[in-house]
Amino acid sequence: MRFMFSLLLFFISQALIAQDFLWVSSTTAKLKAERSASSQTLTVLNSGAKLERLAYQKRWYQVKTADNVTGWIYRGKVSKTKPVALDESLFMPMESSPLQMAAVDTSRSIRSKRQAKSDEADSEVLSKQSLQKALDQILAIHISQKKLAHFLKKGKLAEYAE
Numbered sequence: 001m002r003f004m005f006s007l008l009l010f011f012i013s014q015a016l017i018a019q020d021f022l023w024v025s026s027t028t029a030k031l032k033a034e035r036s037a038s039s040q041t042l043t044v045l046n047s048g049a050k051l052e053r054l055a056y057q058k059r060w061y062q063v064k065t066a067d068n069v070t071g072w073i074y075r076g077k078v079s080k081t082k083p084v085a086l087d088e089s090l091f092m093p094m095e096s097s098p099l100q101m102a103a104v105d106t107s108r109s110i111r112s113k114r115q116a117k118s119d120e121a122d123s124e125v126l127s128k129q130s131l132q133k134a135l136d137q138i139l140a141i142h143i144s145q146k147k148l149a150h151f152l153k154k155g156k157l158a159e160y161a162e
Helices: 002-017 098-110 113-125 128-140 145-154
Strands: 021-024 029-032 041-045 050-057 060-064 070-074
Antiparallel strands (some): 060 070
């Protein structure tokens, strides 16, 4: 009996020693005083910030920041895994890649001439300039935080879900 009690005490102490961490995965993460999107914002957290997990209730985590501020954050704003720094080369075009060019040449040789002409027409439509223009247009659209919050609240999405 004494052995079982000691074993139980050991496991409980190990659970208490092991801390559970979360990382902010959103660019607009607000630490709230209560489990509600409309409650007081205690602080705005930076993406990648490490948080100590204290509790979880109804889609909300109770956390403590590195500055010892305790509050609630919606589960969609955090991740259980530490974020990985992005390599800028990941988004660079691979125009000089011989592997990419070889793949294009091989796929063209297999298909019919009519299919190759269709591909050329598609590539003209989706040129680098047209894609850049489309991306610039999308990035130029600005939606205020107020409009976004209204949209989420009206649709009962994210932290406004019941």
